[in-house]
Amino acid sequence: MTSGGCADTKECVAFPKRQSPLSASTKVAGLMRAGAEDVLLAISINPYARHSLELAQLAREKGMGVVAITDSEVSPLNGVADEVILCATESPTFFHTLAPALAVSEVLCGLLANRDRAAALEALQKADRHLLALNTYSSAIPRRQ
Incomplete structure (x- = not known):
């Protein structure tokens, strides 16, 4: 089955409110088919990818809802999103951790899919057939030779 979340944490994913969340083949293609009944889940961690911010703004202009998962109260996504979920990114290593943002996106997508399990399963199977x-x-x- 395909994942309901983002392929990486600096991507945006459009998903219908009434259906299972599925990654579009491209972010722009997903927004082309989306409308006011859809929600965009935008995930952006410092440094904030310009493309993700532009897609969130485009979604807003199309009348879509925007939910943001980000790392700071001053994230540029805060000015676009209807709802903002803040995730810590501090880590003892030299790199920020992305695990909290991924976990939140998985939970949100799972909760959404659980609202209509039959439609979610059908959408996932359709996506699997398409990707196959x-x-x-x-x-x-x-194998190595």
């Missing part, structure tokens, strides 16, 4: 037809994922582990 496009030969998107490898089904075998390459």
Whole structure:
């Protein structure tokens, strides 16, 4: 089954309010099909990707709801989003941790899918068939020679 979350934490994903959340083949293609009945889940962590912010603004202009997962009260997404979920990114390493934002996105997508399990399953199966037809994922582990 495909994941209901973002492929990486600096992407945006559009998903219908009444259906299972699915990643669009491209972020822009997802917004082309989206309308006022849809919600955009925008995840952006410092440094904030311009593309994610522009997609969130485009979603707002289309009348879509915008939910943001971000790391700061001063994140540029705060000015666009209807709802903002703040996630800590501090880590003892040199890099910020992205795990909290990923966990929140998984929970949100799971809760949404649970609202209509039959439609979510149908949407996931349709996405799986589509990705299989496009030969998107490898089904075998390459062997070293």
